[in-house]
Amino acid sequence: MFETPLAIGVDFGGTSVKFGVLYRSNIIDQAPPISTQDFDGPDSLIEAILRVIADLRARHPKVEAIGVGVPGFVNFEKGIVHNLTNVAGWTNIPLKKLLADATDLPVVVENDANCMTYAEWKRGAGRGLNHLVALTLGTGIGGGVVANGKMVRGANYGAGEVGQMSIDWKGRRGAYGNIGALEDYVGNQEIAADAHQTYLDAGIDRHLAECSPAALAREALLDDKIALAIWDDIGAKLATAIMSCCWLLNPQAVIIGGGVAKAGDILFNPLTAHLYSQLSPTFKERLMILPARFGNEAGMVGAAALALEESGVVLQP
Amino acid sequence: MFETPLAIGVDFGGTSVKFGVLYRSNIIDQAPPISTQDFDGPDSLIEAILRVIADLRARHPKVEAIGVGVPGFVNFEKGIVHNLTNVAGWTNIPLKKLLADATDLPVVVENDANCMTYAEWKRGAGRGLNHLVALTLGTGIGGGVVANGKMVRGANYGAGEVGQMSIDWKGRRGAYGNIGALEDYVGNQEIAADAHQTYLDAGIDRHLAECSPAALAREALLDDKIALAIWDDIGAKLATAIMSCCWLLNPQAVIIGGGVAKAGDILFNPLTAHLYSQLSPTFKERLMILPARFGNEAGMVGAAALALEESGVVLQP
Structure with missing residues (x-):
């Protein structure tokens, strides 16, 4: 067959x-x-x-x-x-x-x-590319790197940990002692906890379960201003780490998957706006920001x- | 001959x-x-x-x-x-x-x-390695990446710009619109300007020319507490961007050259302390932080x- x-x-x-x-x-x-x-x-x-x-x-x-x-x-x-x-x-x-x-x-x-990363590179959004960075956004943030047409695994097979890259040298201290790790800001639970606080600050006691990325995406689609601001914030944080990847590796594409990426344009619009405003003209003309083809x-x-x-x-x- | x-x-x-x-x-x-x-x-x-x-x-x-x-x-x-x-x-x-x-x-x-980067890789501190990141610290901060035994130049020959990586998603906006670029904190002139301010805050109006990295290194050697604190701060900022490189690429070595690196232990001691406290055990056991062999x-x-x-x-x- x-x-x-x-x-x-x-x-x-x-x-x-x-x-x-x-x-x-x-x-x-x-x-x-x-x-x-x-x-x-x-x-x-x-x-x-x-x-x-x-x-x-x-x-x-x-x-x-x-x-x-x-x-x-x-x-x-x-x-x-x-x-x-x-x-x-x-x-x-x-x-x-x-x-x-x-x-x-x-x-x-x-x-x-x-x-x-390999799935997206060989079978998905990154087919035929030689230089890419992939991210998967979920409870944690994983990732992978392809450079010169090869997977980059590094000295001890530890490469690709985009979620552990820092976006704030004076920020939160993470699981490995690393300060300002991306994952500690835009992991599922951190998004929900920060959103809960943002609503509280606006005088709204929104149940934590209603602050999940999926719930926030629904609210943003209904034009909820707070939810839209939260997604802008998520986009800015993600853009910071991705921008660092771009300056360091100058990939052809950044491929983004995982549960949080299901928010679609609600995430990708602020993300790409923040990202493109922080790259040189040469980079931004050619860089592709692609949703992952594959899910689970x-x-x-x-x-x-x-x-x-x-x-x-x-x-x- | x-x-x-x-x-x-x-x-x-x-x-x-x-x-x-x-x-x-x-x-x-x-x-x-x-x-x-x-x-x-x-x-x-x-x-x-x-x-x-x-x-x-x-x-x-x-x-x-x-x-x-x-x-x-x-x-x-x-x-x-x-x-x-x-x-x-x-x-x-x-x-x-x-x-x-x-x-x-x-x-x-x-x-x-x-x-x-190539000089250090083929002729200098990084000989024989397959995975390294190099930085040169001066007026600006340049860099380069070797992965899988090849130079990483990226999609448009733009890779290696460690100095443009962000250490603060809400920080200073740099030459390319990028927020929190390392170079905008630990470039020569930024070090001097920040040091001048730090001394001012401590009630000391130190001439800007006496706030150069070379002058600050001399003061630190004389155990000047303010200068030592400034170098600790420089080390923390550099460690943040280098830490991000390590999580992303898991290099065998990070090689650091350029004028600011002439401070020697005054720089390398706080830098390695901040860096090693932010890596997983596997990484830190094996990662080498090496002064560049070559100067000008x-x-x-x-x-x-x-x-x-x-x-x-x-x-x-």
């Missing part, structure tokens, strides 16, 4: 592990997600993952590679998971070797934000594409 | 053009600098440059390539100077072609901060090395 190559993309999240069989960027089959909390450690969870992979391969014998995106710090070359945010017990797990030995297929293990499936798509490319299977155009 | 390959390095500054004959990183001969203000436009200045190059080649027949570093915006591939900061009339000058046609030698033309000669050394490498002459180890 489908031409090869197929690949399994595994999206290892903080609460569940999701599985897809990918033909290019199409998820042609999925397995039911498994919950990380049902397992008391990496060994049993990896066993469960292997059972799902075996089921999927039984249905799709042409699967040629497996890609896993994980929410944490990974040695990409060795495929060792050094630690995972929000999943206990995952310290220095040689996941690539364990899966490869058990399946006899090529396996890649990569940070989830890098998978998203970005991790699977990127992991699968990366697995095929790394294992030497030629990516289809 | 010297083994080939030799190259001519030309350091095209805002006020003068300097020439050296380079054997590796050694300047084995120099010509008297020529003043840019003695010429009424690019044509006559280029003629003068060609006369100096001819003189140097007459003395060193083994010169195999010419590299020119310029203080402005360059299309590296085509060797076109789009514009120069502080030198009038230099708009869209095809300098590489003009020099190559006249000398029949391979020529490269590159931004001066990229030349400095960096541009010449880099331009010459780049010219040899680009023209296919193998760089000597």
